[in-house]
Structures are given as structure tokens and as C-alpha cells.
Amino acid sequence: xxxxxxxxxxxxxxxxxxxxxxxxxxxxxxxxxxxxxxxxxxxxxxxxxxxxxxxxxxxxxxxxxxxxxxxxxxxxxxxxxxxxxxxxxxxxxxxxxxxxxxxxxxxxxxxxxxxxxxxxxxxxxxxxxxxxxxxxxxxxxxxxxxxxxxxxxxxxxxxxxxxxxxxxxxxxxxxxxxxxxxxxxxxxxxxxxxxxxxxxxxxxxxxxxxxxxxxxxxxxxxxxxxxxxxxx
Amino acid sequence: xxxxxxxxxxxxxxxxxxxxxxxxxxxxxxxxxxxxxxxxxxxxxxxxxxxxxxxxxxxxxxxxxxxxxxxxxxxxxxxxxxxxxxxxxxxxxxxxxxxxxxxxxxxxxxxxxxxxxxxxxxxxxxxxxxxxxxxxxxxxxxxxxxxxxxxxxxxxxxxxxxxxxxxxxxxxxxxxxxxxxxxxxxxxxxxxxxxxxxxxxxxxxxxxxxxxxxxxxxxxxxxxxxxxxxxxxxxxxxxxxxxxxxxxxxxxxxxxxxxxxxxxxxxxxxxxxxxxxxxxxx
Ligand SMILES: Nc1ncnc2c1ncn2[C@@H]1O[C@H](COP(=O)(O)OP(=O)(O)OP(=O)(O)O)[C@@H](O)[C@H]1O
Ligand SMILES: [Mg+2]
Numbered sequence: 001x002x003x004x005x006x007x008x009x010x011x012x013x014x015x016x017x018x019x020x021x022x023x024x025x026x027x028x029x030x031x032x033x034x035x036x037x038x039x040x041x042x043x044x045x046x047x048x049x050x051x052x053x054x055x056x057x058x059x060x061x062x063x064x065x066x067x068x069x070x071x072x073x074x075x076x077x078x079x080x081x082x083x084x085x086x087x088x089x090x091x092x093x094x095x096x097x098x099x100x101x102x103x104x105x106x107x108x109x110x111x112x113x114x115x116x117x118x119x120x121x122x123x124x125x126x127x128x129x130x131x132x133x134x135x136x137x138x139x140x141x142x143x144x145x146x147x148x149x150x151x152x153x154x155x156x157x158x159x160x161x162x163x164x165x166x167x168x169x170x171x172x173x174x175x176x177x178x179x180x181x182x183x184x185x186x187x188x189x190x191x192x193x194x195x196x197x198x199x200x201x202x203x204x205x206x207x208x209x210x211x212x213x214x215x216x217x218x219x220x221x222x223x224x225x226x227x228x229x230x231x232x
Numbered sequence: 233x234x235x236x237x238x239x240x241x242x243x244x245x246x247x248x249x250x251x252x253x254x255x256x257x258x259x260x261x262x263x264x265x266x267x268x269x270x271x272x273x274x275x276x277x278x279x280x281x282x283x284x285x286x287x288x289x290x291x292x293x294x295x296x297x298x299x300x301x302x303x304x305x306x307x308x309x310x311x312x313x314x315x316x317x318x319x320x321x322x323x324x325x326x327x328x329x330x331x332x333x334x335x336x337x338x339x340x341x342x343x344x345x346x347x348x349x350x351x352x353x354x355x356x357x358x359x360x361x362x363x364x365x366x367x368x369x370x371x372x373x374x375x376x377x378x379x380x381x382x383x384x385x386x387x388x389x390x391x392x393x394x395x396x397x398x399x400x401x402x403x404x405x406x407x408x409x410x411x412x413x414x415x416x417x418x419x420x421x422x423x424x425x426x427x428x429x430x431x432x433x434x435x436x437x438x439x440x441x442x443x444x445x446x447x448x449x450x451x452x453x454x455x456x457x458x459x460x461x462x463x464x465x466x467x468x469x470x471x472x473x474x475x476x477x478x479x480x481x482x483x484x485x486x487x488x489x490x491x492x493x494x495x496x497x498x499x500x501x502x503x504x505x506x507x508x509x510x511x512x513x514x
Binding site: 080 | 323333338
């Protein structure tokens, strides 16, 4: 049922289109600037050091994924795809695949540019990245599904992505204990904690558990919203 | 006689609001069938139903001799081409990149791109960005994309609306040629000239119900009031009957070398539409 050839066609089309999309490209360089800024500073504390990685996932994994989906609706190109032999699963697999590849390239780039110290346990580190990618691409897909235009994606997306992707930045401004406790379970903080513990050689099982739960829940939610909204 | 589309007694409601009411018609293989109706009469809705993009509450729709739902099967989907009134192209990509995507999706050789661009009169434009094309050219690219996989059955929703006369004429000649080559065409329009020029049969849609259907010529003849206008060289006009008295009148004008022109007063499709629905087409 699912054809690799058709998925590849979607990936190539989306890739070409992104390369010519000035709005997306200018958004996509933000993590690179951040990495550059971090590299310039002498003493950067560990949690902040991983920020370019989380921001890469927020922007490239979630925000661009959402915008690309919303744009297909806004520009009425989705109907044509749906009337072709391409099925909806293939459209989403294609788009998610491209987002994943681009995010991974971005993460490698920010690590190199930011000269970010990576944990030695490459396998666990890779696993953490892949699980987080699943989380952010799912969030992006949901945002794309619920908004009708690219503009709407930004309006709905920015607050959502602040919460899910940059909560540790605001952590310092929050006084209340229980809010800190609760936000500690957000994917970005779990991800950063996981990396820190990996670096310090501490156990990471609990963080993997929380992240995996997020990933599974969000994938299920994505499929549910997708079935319900049918793109319209 | 084989019917490619059979619609019987279909009702369609949108949250309680009736959009189509007891709709019945058939389309034969090889014909160009036009759905003519004013804005909001249900033309697009009908097209959505016929292409399995929308469900319906009552009645039955058969396409290619099977339930319309079967169109969702990729194999059946390859037999139809759909151009809706809000089909979009990828504006940042070239004409060729747009068509390449659909070649892959439909399993069509890239060589077909040159062929199809030639068919729609856009040879040599493949490397142009879609965003740089005129409206009429974009519409022809969309048409090229729609016929890329050589569908047997074409669904076109107002294919020439808001186009200039030259572009409209181009599209009409493309459609006529496709039809001569055997493609069955279902099109919607609110342009009576379009219906008259390219449709073998038309249906008048009003408030979701078909009021009248048949070949444009037959409709005009059956609604003709049989009067004939003769214009004399001095500019005078006479209305005469289509009878011996009228013939006498015309004969006399010819004998006296006074006659400038004679024409029968067949109503236009627009006139007939107004007559049967009490409504203007646009
Ligand atoms: N998705 C929808 N939800 C609710 N009502 C709808 C929907 N689509 C169409 N309608 C209603 O159904 C009726 C027929 O609409 P339709 O779009 O089929 O008309 P149309 O003949 O194509 O008009 P136009 O010439 O403006 O394109 C209208 O009253 C419209 O408001
Ligand atoms: Mg319409």
C-alpha cells in the first residue's frame, strides 16, 4: 500500500520548495546563530549549552513541519495530492522524513559551530535525539493539522513551542515550587537533564521513560487528530 | 450505450442545509457534459460527490459501473483527472518540477511532460517558475497536470472562470481535442456560451436540483418561440412568424432587394435558464 517511490517524490518536492522559501530559510538559521553565540562565550553552563540542539528541534523539527503542512492547505495544493494515488500516510511520512533529516543535519551543524561537548555514550545520545525528534515532529504535525494558514501556524505555534521547547529558559523566572516540578517533565527539560546526566555518568532510565511516554502519547494524538480533521 | 456516470436520486446536506436535492443524471462514455448553474446552486458539491471527496445522505452514485467509493482505490483514481476551482500549484517551483512530482505519483514517464505541455500550448515554458506565469498559463499548467496520466474521465470545476477570452478559447480547443480523442468530460460552468460551445449535453442546476437537461441545440429548439427577425437595408426590423405568412414577407423583401439579414430567434441557454428557473445565470 505504501510506496517508497511516492514518498520519495514528496520528499524531493518539499526539499526543493524549502530551498526557495525565504521565510523558512531565515527561520532555520536561528539555531546556527545561537550556536555561534554560545561558542563566543567563555563560560557557558551546561544546560544552556544544549539549547541550540533543543531549538533546532523546535524550529526545524516542529515549526517548519507545521508550516509546510499548513501551506499545502493554504495554497490548495493538498487537494491535488489527495486526488492522486498518493495517500495521506505517504504525505505525512514524506514530510516527517524530510523534517527529521533536516533537523539531524541542523543538530550536527550546531554541535560543530557551538563546539558543544557531547556525552561519550553515542548510542544513548542518538536514542535521546531520535525520541525527542519524534516528539517535536509530532507537535509540528498537530500544529500543521489544526491551522489553516502559515500565519496561523505562527500564532498558535509560538506559545506552544515556547512551552514545549524553551521552558527551561523561563524556569529561572518562576518562583512557585510546584510549577517548577511540573514543568520539569516537559520534553525539552527532560532532554537536557538526560544529556547532563549522561555527561556526568548518572542513570538516565527515568528520563528515557518520560521522553518515550511523551513520544508515544503525541504520536497517538497526532493520528487521532489526523483521522478527525481529515485535513479540512 | 454505456454510462460512465450514473447518479440517481441523490440528496446532500451540509449540517442540515440541503445542497443537492433528488439529483439524477447519467453521463455516457465519450460525451462532454456541462453542469450549468448560478453561484451556490451546487455545482462544486456535485463534483465533490462524483469524485468521492464528499459523502451524501441518500441516493446512489455509480462511476465506471461501480460505487463511487471505489474511486478511492489508487487504480481507479488513475482513470480520472480532477481540476477543481481552487486547485493550486507549487508557486516557488518550476512548471517542470510541478509536473515531475505528478509523473512520479502517477507512475508516468518524464517524457510525457514535453508532450503534455505541447498539448496545452506551453512548449518551452518548462523551466519557468509558476509564480511568474499569467493566470491563463497557470490554468493550462493545471490542466496539463490533470491530463498528465491520460485519464478517461475528466472532472473540471469552472475551468475558464475569470480567464481572458483568448485563454478561454485555448482551453476550449484543448478540451474539444481531448474529447475527440475519447475523453469523457464533466464540467461545471456558469457561462452559457461555454456550455453551448463545448458540451454535448447540459443540465441546468438550480438550488441543488436539475431543472432541465439535454443537448444545447435541442433545448434551444424546444424553447424557441418560432419567430424570425428580418432586417431590411434601410435599417427597419420586422418580426415575422415561422409560417407561410412569414415566408411571404421574406420573399417580398428579397424580391424588392431590400433584405439585409434574416435570423431565427432561438433563445440562448441563458434565456432558457431564466425561463425555467426564473433566475439569471450569473
Ligand atoms: N463544506 C460545506 N459546508 C457547508 N455548506 C457548504 C459546503 N460546501 C458547499 N456548501 C453549500 O452548498 C451550496 C452549494 O454550494 P456549491 O459550492 O456546490 O455551489 P456552486 O454551484 O459550486 O457555486 P459557485 O458557482 O459559487 O462555485 C451552497 O449553499 C453552499 O453554501
Ligand atoms: Mg463552485
